[in-house]
Amino acid sequence: MVSKPPAGDPVQDAPRVGPPQHAAAGLPAVGHTLRMAQEQMGPLRTARTLLKVNQKDGFDCPGCAWPEGEKRHVAEFCENGAKAVAEEATLRRVTPAFFAAHPVAELASRSGYWLGQQGRITEPVYLPEGGDRYEPVTWERAFAIIAEELRALGSPDEALFYTSGRTSNEAAFLLQLFAREFGTNNLPDCSNMCHESSGSALTETLGVGKGSVSLEDLHRADLIIVAGQNPGTNHPRMLSALEKAKAAGARIISVNPLPEAGLERFKNPQTPQGMLKGAALTDLFLQIRIGGDQALFRLLNRLVLETPGAVDEAFVREYTHGFEEFAAAAREADWEETLTATGLTRAEIGKALEMVLASKRTIVCWAMGLTQHKHAVPTIREVVNLLLLRGAVGRPGAGVCPVRGHSNVQGDRTMGIFERPAPAFLDALDKEFGIVSPRRHGFDVVRSIQALRDGEAKVFFAMGGNFVGASPDTEVTEAAMRNARLTVHVSTKLNRSHAVTGRRALILPTLGRTDKDVQRSGRQVVTVEDSMGLVHASRGNLPPASPHLLSEPAIVARMARAVLGAESATPWEEFEADYGAIRDRIARVVPGFEDFNARLAAHPGGFALPHAPRDERRFPTATGKANFTAAPVEYPRVPEGRLLLQTLRSHDQYNTTIYGLDDRYRGIKGGRRVVLVHPEDAAALGLADGAYADLVSEWTDGVERRAPGFRVVHYPTARGCAAAYYPETNVLVPLEATADVSNTPASKSVIVRLEESAPA
Numbered sequence: 001m002v003s004k005p006p007a008g009d010p011v012q013d014a015p016r017v018g019p020p021q022h023a024a025a026g027l028p029a030v031g032h033t034l035r036m037a038q039e040q041m042g043p044l045r046t047a048r049t050l051l052k053v054n055q056k057d058g059f060d061c062p063g064c065a066w067p068e069g070e071k072r073h074v075a076e077f078c079e080n081g082a083k084a085v086a087e088e089a090t091l092r093r094v095t096p097a098f099f100a101a102h103p104v105a106e107l108a109s110r111s112g113y114w115l116g117q118q119g120r121i122t123e124p125v126y127l128p129e130g131g132d133r134y135e136p137v138t139w140e141r142a143f144a145i146i147a148e149e150l151r152a153l154g155s156p157d158e159a160l161f162y163t164s165g166r167t168s169n170e171a172a173f174l175l176q177l178f179a180r181e182f183g184t185n186n187l188p189d190c191s192n193m194c195h196e197s198s199g200s201a202l203t204e205t206l207g208v209g210k211g212s213v214s215l216e217d218l219h220r221a222d223l224i225i226v227a228g229q230n231p232g233t234n235h236p237r238m239l240s241a242l243e244k245a246k247a248a249g250a251r252i253i254s255v256n257p258l259p260e261a262g263l264e265r266f267k268n269p270q271t272p273q274g275m276l277k278g279a280a281l282t283d284l285f286l287q288i289r290i291g292g293d294q295a296l297f298r299l300l301n302r303l304v305l306e307t308p309g310a311v312d313e314a315f316v317r318e319y320t321h322g323f324e325e326f327a328a329a330a331r332e333a334d335w336e337e338t339l340t341a342t343g344l345t346r347a348e349i350g351k352a353l354e355m356v357l358a359s360k361r362t363i364v365c366w367a368m369g370l371t372q373h374k375h376a377v378p379t380i381r382e383v384v385n386l387l388l389l390r391g392a393v394g395r396p397g398a399g400v401c402p403v404r405g406h407s408n409v410q411g412d413r414t415m416g417i418f419e420r421p422a423p424a425f426l427d428a429l430d431k432e433f434g435i436v437s438p439r440r441h442g443f444d445v446v447r448s449i450q451a452l453r454d455g456e457a458k459v460f461f462a463m464g465g466n467f468v469g470a471s472p473d474t475e476v477t478e479a480a481m482r483n484a485r486l487t488v489h490v491s492t493k494l495n496r497s498h499a500v501t502g503r504r505a506l507i508l509p510t511l512g513r514t515d516k517d518v519q520r521s522g523r524q525v526v527t528v529e530d531s532m533g534l535v536h537a538s539r540g541n542l543p544p545a546s547p548h549l550l551s552e553p554a555i556v557a558r559m560a561r562a563v564l565g566a567e568s569a570t571p572w573e574e575f576e577a578d579y580g581a582i583r584d585r586i587a588r589v590v591p592g593f594e595d596f597n598a599r600l601a602a603h604p605g606g607f608a609l610p611h612a613p614r615d616e617r618r619f620p621t622a623t624g625k626a627n628f629t630a631a632p633v634e635y636p637r638v639p640e641g642r643l644l645l646q647t648l649r650s651h652d653q654y655n656t657t658i659y660g661l662d663d664r665y666r667g668i669k670g671g672r673r674v675v676l677v678h679p680e681d682a683a684a685l686g687l688a689d690g691a692y693a694d695l696v697s698e699w700t701d702g703v704e705r706r707a708p709g710f711r712v713v714h715y716p717t718a719r720g721c722a723a724a725y726y727p728e729t730n731v732l733v734p735l736e737a738t739a740d741v742s743n744t745p746a747s748k749s750v751i752v753r754l755e756e757s758a759p760a
């Protein structure tokens with residue numbers, strides 16, 4: 001399978017390469033932000049939107065899920081948040097005339113960058129069976145088409161309802177309610193490709209699948225380990241928290257195969273000193289081999305166990321379970337094996353141990369560098385083992401901090417977007433609405449693709465996102481999608497998923513975070529939950545991109561009425577008219593949301609959801625205690641002459657939304673088809689800096705997956721490792737290459753060979 005760059009793309013992908021930078025943010029970031037924002041929004045709208053980001057009376061930034069904190073700056077956004085806002089609040093428009101001029105086959109030949117640059121979609125459009133282009137359709141007809149296809153299914157489980165993580169709590173709650181009334185738990189979401197491994201590991205060990213720290217805790221920690229995360233690009237506001245923690249005496253260990261500029265030094269654009277000099281952040285950089293983290297944490301655990309007085313014995317006795325079995329496994333940790341797995345030296349690991357032992361309040365932060373591996377779940381469990389040994393859970397300044405991606409991905413899960421819902425959640429839902437939710441588990445993302453491929457699923461509905469672009473094994477996923485009878489996308493902007501469709505397809509354009517949402521009862525707010533379990537309101541203030549848009553809750557409510565008809569006793573119309581009525585129901589179904597509307601009014605800055613381990617050192621696990629776990633140590637074995645490829649984000653993208661072709665901190669400009677390789681590995685493979693190569697992944701099924709024409713960049717990554725951007729490299733990630741337990745695509749460990757070639 002070969003995935004060529006789209007042929008119809010007028011944008012030249014011609015990367016120019018300079019040296020990587022050693023600091024993030026600062027003056028260049030400010031100029032860059034304003035230029036990008038004004039290109040999309042013009043000066044007036046730029047001022048109107050950017051001053052409302054993350055303010056108490058404004059909208060939640062559609063960028064990342066990092067929390068806002070109590071004291072807010074006038075400009076509480078970062079460079080990449082501003083790009084996310086500009087991308088949504090753009091003045092460019094995709095109208096029915098656009099669709100008349102561009103057949104679907106032509107859209108499929110365009111790059112994701114080009115598609116996204118066309119602007120906001122203004123009207124619902126329909127691709128009839130056998131049609132070659134989308135045509136305008138009324139909302140009524142669109143919902144009738146969905147109802148017709150859903151009602152024709154042999155079983156409700158032949159329908160899939162995907163959610164991306166920008167969807168508000170209110171819309172998410174309605175969507176899962178609709179799916180369950182309809183009769184299925186097929187609610188795959190972007191989380192399946194993202195922090196599912198964190199959720200799996202934390203639920204099993206601590207009893208709650210979410211992070212256990214607040215922003216305050218971060219400020220108070222004395223050691224912060226940042227493993228497998230690039231906050232300078234993906235969570236820039238986190239750098240302010242790290243800076244503050246450092247100023248209060250914290251130390252930072254970065255564990256990463258790449259030296260990421262944002263973790264080296266931060267030039268805070270909100271302080272004058274910060275702009276000039278900046279603060280060094282990382283005290284110890286562990287340049288780990290991809291996939292070596294479980295081995296590293298296992299050895300650290302052994303060394304802690306062997307240090308007299310280092311284990312918090314009172315905590316272990318009172319609050320934990322499974323210590324003996326874990327300790328026996330940890331004592332087996334082998335130095336030589338760890339050095340091989342990690343590529344680190346004894347001295348580096350010794351230094352890390354010293355810092356761990358010197359710390360009373362340790363927090364471990366992580367993101368995709370830990371979650372997207374075959375052994376991601378045991379890796380995160382091993383991180384938990386370390387914190388448990390040190391009694392560093394449920395204590396101020398200490399705990400687990402999985403840093404979420406999409407701005408409401410955590411909230412969507414809290415609202416019940418989950419293919420394996422807890423029975424207690426379904427019981428509460430059934431009681432409130434007088435329905436009988438199915439108890440069979442539904443399909444996650446990977447299972448959904450397999451179901452479409454195998455003809456087990458026939459209708460695909462997406463509340464946001466870019467399923468085709470974000471999923472692994474692009475060719476397989478695209479073929480699966482083309483098998484569907486109907487594909488429906490609720491979207492703000494065009495992407496690849498609109499060009500690779502089922503037999504019939506609908507695009508339903510919707511309001512974004514920045515748009516003002518007015519319904520029958522008046523102006524509406526929605527709510528979101530950030531990465532630290534804080535729930536707060538979001539209020540758009542711009543006139544909507546077009547008068548024909550419906551909000552996400554309105555779309556679900558109308559779809560539900562069209563599909564379920566008189567069979568449903570749920571007051572869908574009332575929900576559409578007044579989102580407060582949805583929140584009243586959430587308050588009665590979802591624990592922690594009691595008096596939702598009243599608390600929202602009383603706490604404009606947001607309120608915290610309860611978290612038993614954090615608040616009361618109570619661990620609602622199967623054993624009633626925090627569980628130590630012991631799994632065999634795993635790490636990827638890479639055959640001679642091959643490299644281990646991670647697929648990651650550049651500085652100018654938001655997942656599959658490409659803002660531009662630069663990756664400033666890594667020194668890349670004007671192109672995305674680059675592969676970063678250690679100079680000595682490149683030399684051994686005979687690849688000069690500037691050479692071009694095809695990336696060919698090797699997997700047990702013997703199928704050749706090839707991404708052609710990548711410029712080789714000699715780069716200081718860990719030995720034996722390589723890095724290239726997602727989604728161009730998703731073609732290389734086999735559908736079946738997933739994490740054990742969580743089934744998350746292992747998109748950070750793909751074995752590849754590089755074959756010298758020419759620009760694609």
Ligand SMILES: Nc1nc2c(c(=O)[nH]1)N[C@H]1C(S)=C(S)[C@@H](COP(=O)(O)OP(=O)(O)OC[C@H]3O[C@@H](n4cnc5c(=O)[nH]c(N)nc54)[C@H](O)[C@@H]3O)O[C@H]1N2
Pocket residue numbers: 063064065080081194227228229230231233234235255256257258260288289290291292293367368369370404405406646647648649650651653654655748
């Ligand atoms: N501007 C912007 N912001 C975003 C996003 C975006 O695309 N753009 N995406 C959002 C989403 S949905 C998410 S999930 C987050 C993603 O946030 P990140 O997880 O920071 O995103 P990635 O670019 O995938 O970076 C993974 C990091 O892990 C490192 N890494 C890779 N493999 C390993 C490993 O085996 N071990 C260790 N220790 N490190 C490893 C990589 O070098 C890289 O620094 O960001 C969110 N915020």
Ligand SMILES: Nc1nc2c(c(=O)[nH]1)N[C@H]1C(S)=C(S)[C@@H](COP(=O)(O)OP(=O)(O)OC[C@H]3O[C@@H](n4cnc5c(=O)[nH]c(N)nc54)[C@H](O)[C@@H]3O)O[C@H]1N2
Pocket residue numbers: 164165166167190191193194195368405406463464465466467470471472490491492493494495510511512513552647648649654655656657726727729730733747
């Ligand atoms: N190889 C590889 N693959 C990966 C990853 C990786 O690191 N490597 N990361 C994975 C991760 S962490 C994630 S989270 C997924 C992301 O997967 P998705 O969430 O599915 O993808 P996005 O690119 O974030 O979706 C962008 C689209 O969302 C729509 N959109 C934007 N805002 C709104 C809104 O407010 N409402 C609605 N209805 N639509 C909106 C727009 O049409 C836009 O084109 O990708 C995963 N895929």
Ligand SMILES: [Mo]
Pocket residue numbers: 190193194195404405406
């Ligand atoms: Mo994500």
